[in-house]
Amino acid sequence: EAGVTQSPTHLIKTRGQQATLRCSPISGHTSVYWYQQALGLGLQFLLWYDEGEERNRGNFPPRFSGRQFPNYSSELNVNALELEDSALYLCASSLSADSYEQYFGPGTRLTVT
Amino acid sequence: EDQVTQSPEALRLQEGESSSLNCSYTVSGLRGLFWYRQDPGKGPEFLFTLYSAGEEKEKERLKATLTKKESFLHITAPKPEDSATYLCAVQVFYGNNRLAFGKGNQVVVIP
Numbered sequence: 095e096a097g098v099t100q101s102p103t104h105l106i107k108t109r110g111q112q113a114t115l116r117c118s119p120i121s122g123h124t125s126v127y128w129y130q131q132a133l134g135l136g137l138q139f140l141l142w143y144d145e146g147e148e149r150n151r152g153n154f155p156p157r158f159s160g161r162q163f164p165n166y167s168s169e170l171n172v173n174a175l176e177l178e179d180s181a182l183y184l185c186a187s188s189l190s191a192d193s194y195e196q197y198f199g200p201g202t203r204l205t206v207t
Numbered sequence: 208e209d210q211v212t213q214s215p216e217a218l219r220l221q222e223g224e225s226s227s228l229n230c231s232y233t234v235s236g237l238r239g240l241f242w243y244r245q246d247p248g249k250g251p252e253f254l255f256t257l258y259s260a261g262e263e264k265e266k267e268r269l270k271a272t273l274t275k276k277e278s279f280l281h282i283t284a285p286k287p288e289d290s291a292t293y294l295c296a297v298q299v300f301y302g303n304n305r306l307a308f309g310k311g312n313q314v315v316v317i318p
Binding site for chain 2: 127135152184188194201
C-alpha cells in the first residue's frame with residue numbers, strides 16, 4: 095500500500111513569492127494534516143482538512159492557507175514568503191476524523207532566500 | 208496550553224547498551240500519546256499509540272509505557288540501525304485532532 099506522498103521534494107523561493115506544496119494521502123484516508131518543522135522548533139501543527147472542509151488551524155498567520163480536493167489530496171499555499179518560513183513541511187493523513195493515528199509523508203523542504 | 212518535554216535531548220549508546228527515553232506531558236484530557244521515529248531529512252514513522260495509564264506496547268527492541276504524567280520508550284540491546292530521533296506527541300479531547308510534539312530524543316548507537 096502506498097504511503098503519503100508529497101511534492102515537490104525541495105522548493106526554493108525568494109522572499110515575497112508564493113509557494114504551493116502538494117500532498118496525496120494514503121488511499122482511503124479522508125483527513126489530511128499539515129505540520130511545519132523548522133530548525134530547533136519541533137513539529138508545529140498548521141492545518142487539518144477532512145472531507146473537503148478546513149476543520150482546524152494552528153497558530154499561524156492567514157498567509158498560510160490550503161484546501162482539500164474531492165479526491166482527498168491537499169494543497170498548502172504560503173503567500174508573501176518570509177525567511178523564517180524556511181522549514182520542512184510535513185503532510186500526514188488519517189483514516190477518518192475519528193481516527194487517532196496520523197501517518198506522515200516524506201516532507202517538502204522549502205528554502206526561502 | 209499542552210506541553211510535551213522530552214529528555215535527554217541527545218543520547219549516545221554503545222551497541223547492546225539498553226536505555227530509556229522520557230516524555231513528560233501536561234495536558235487536559237489525554238486522547239492518546241504517540242511515539243514516532245524520524246530519520247534525518249525524512250518524515251516521522253509511526254511507532255506506537257498509548258491511550259491510558261498502565262498501557263505498554265512493544266515492537267522489536269522498543270517498548271513504550273505510559274503513566275498519568277509521562278511515557279518511556281525503552282530501547283533494549285540497541286543496534287546501529289536504531290539511531291534516529293524519537294518524537295513523542297500528545298492528542299487531547301478538544302475535537303481538533305492536532306498532535307502536540309516534543310522536540311525529540313536524538314539517539315546515536317555506536318557499533
